[in-house]
Amino acid sequence: MEEPKVELDDLEVNQERLKLNTNQLKNLRVYGSLNAGMIAGILGMDGWIGIGIYVAIFLIVSACLAIKMNFRVKEYFKSSYDAYYSGIGTDLLLFLMIWVIFHNLVNIL
Amino acid sequence: MSDILIDDRIRDWVFLPIIIVMFMIQMFRGLLTKYMDNKKTSQKVTSKAQVSEMIDKNITQQSQRLARLHGLLPDHSFKMKRAHLCDNKSGILTKASEKPAKDPMQSMSMMNPAAMADMLKQNLSGIVFMALQYQWVSYFFSGFVIGKVPFPLTQKFRTMLQRGVDVQNLDVRYISSISIYFVLLFGGLQKIQQLMFGDDTDEFVDDTQMQMQMQMMGMPAMPSFGQQNDPGKLFIAERTRLEGVKHTFELNKSQDKAIKSLKRFLIQ
Numbered sequence: 001m002e003e004p005k006v007e008l009d010d011l012e013v014n015q016e017r018l019k020l021n022t023n024q025l026k027n028l029r030v031y032g033s034l035n036a037g038m039i040a041g042i043l044g045m046d047g048w049i050g051i052g053i054y055v056a057i058f059l060i061v062s063a064c065l066a067i068k069m070n071f072r073v074k075e076y077f078k079s080s081y082d083a084y085y086s087g088i089g090t091d092l093l094l095f096l097m098i099w100v101i102f103h104n105l106v107n108i109l
Numbered sequence: 110m111s112d113i114l115i116d117d118r119i120r121d122w123v124f125l126p127i128i129i130v131m132f133m134i135q136m137f138r139g140l141l142t143k144y145m146d147n148k149k150t151s152q153k154v155t156s157k158a159q160v161s162e163m164i165d166k167n168i169t170q171q172s173q174r175l176a177r178l179h180g181l182l183p184d185h186s187f188k189m190k191r192a193h194l195c196d197n198k199s200g201i202l203t204k205a206s207e208k209p210a211k212d213p214m215q216s217m218s219m220m221n222p223a224a225m226a227d228m229l230k231q232n233l234s235g236i237v238f239m240a241l242q243y244q245w246v247s248y249f250f251s252g253f254v255i256g257k258v259p260f261p262l263t264q265k266f267r268t269m270l271q272r273g274v275d276v277q278n279l280d281v282r283y284i285s286s287i288s289i290y291f292v293l294l295f296g297g298l299q300k301i302q303q304l305m306f307g308d309d310t311d312e313f314v315d316d317t318q319m320q321m322q323m324q325m326m327g328m329p330a331m332p333s334f335g336q337q338n339d340p341g342k343l344f345i346a347e348r349t350r351l352e353g354v355k356h357t358f359e360l361n362k363s364q365d366k367a368i369k370s371l372k373r374f375l376i377q
Contacts, residue, residue: 040259047260097296100289104124104256108115 021076025065025083032061033091034098041102054095058088113283115254123250123286131242131293138234145230168205172347180359187356195348202348205341243290247272250286257282 036057040050062084069076069083077083172194179187194202251272262270262281270281270288 045259050259093296097292100256100258100292101128103259105120108113108257 018078025077026087028061028065029058029087029091030094032057033095037095037098038102040095040099041104042106044103044107050099054092055088113254113257115256119253119255124255124289127246127250127286127289128293130245131290134238134242138238141234145234165205168201169343169347172202172351176347176351176354179354179356182356183358183360184356187358191351191354195351200348202344202351205344239294243287246290247287253285254279254283255286255289256284258284 033054036054039057040053045053065083066073073080073083175187175190175194182190192200194200197203254271257280258270259282264281267281269291270284271279272285272287
């Protein structure tokens with residue numbers, strides 16, 4: 001995973017590198033929600049437990065990101081909220097779609 | 110309610126084909142949009158009204174760029190550029206702000222050929238495919254149950270999810286094929302396509318999402334191609350913004366910044 005450094009000095013942020021970082025983070029989150037959907041579908045989870053799996057994998061992705069950055073969030077993103085927690089609702093629909101598909105393929109059909 | 114077991118053949122001939130076909134159509138739309146974008150040649154500016162619009166647009170762009178990047182210019186250069194734009198008698202912005210307000214109807218008709226072609230292309234690669242898929246799915250695959258959603262839902266969703274299936278007491282979890290269509294549509298085949306195409310299609314995704322939202326709200330309300338009903342106000346605003354800019358040449362601060370960064374780097 002390639003994340004070029006963004007130096008934060010006197011409110012000056014390198015915009016292009018920040019954009020690269022956020023794009024990479026968006027890709028990572030999509031992969032995360034795909035995996036979460038597959039896990040929830042194949043294991044046959046039901047209802048709220050499934051959504052719990054989505055949140056859990058989301059937080060695991062954020063934790064891996066933190067370890068990769070050596071916990072120095074300011075150098076890579078604007079704020080820790082941005083990097084760890086912000087996009088949780090946007091990939092929820094994707095997770096639902098993958099969950100429904102795999103749940104049906106494996107358990108019912 | 111005990112579990113319903115669904116025949117294998119439904120999976121082979123209904124479930125998987127719907128997913129595969131929708132995915133392919135999505136890919137095809139992506140390629141189509143790319144092709145259309147490549148074919149789009151720049152249009153010649155022919156009428157006088159269009160020329161004056163282009164001039165206005167260029168003036169605003171120039172003043173905005175100056176306001177944004179003023180730190181890159183040394184003092185005298187910035188003052189010269191600002192005077193060229195904002196001077197009380199001969200500045201471009203002052204002259205432009207005295208123009209009369211444009212007639213909105215007239216300017217819409219001037220832009221129509223280009224606008225119509227653009228909207229036609231957007232509609233083609235948007236709504237037509239959606240309607241086509243909906244018709245296809247609801248014609249061929251209606252009247253039976255396809256699968257089950259993993260989460261509990263209220264009775265209100267019954268009409269939406271079980272269209273064509275008339276069994277009253279059937280659990281709302283069992284869904285018909287059209288609901289798979291909706292799940293795929295909203296769930297984001299676009300995102301998966303984005304993963305596969307890489308970063309090229311970033312603009313593409315934004316466009317289709319935006320136009321889908323626009324078309325769901327009904328008629329897109331006069332998309333403004335940068336027209337303003339009153340260009341004078343815009344220029345006056347730009348002028349006040351430029352005159353209020355506190356200009357500092359960034360090179361003067363660069364030594365201090367370099368010292369700070371190096372210190373931080375060496376300390377670590």
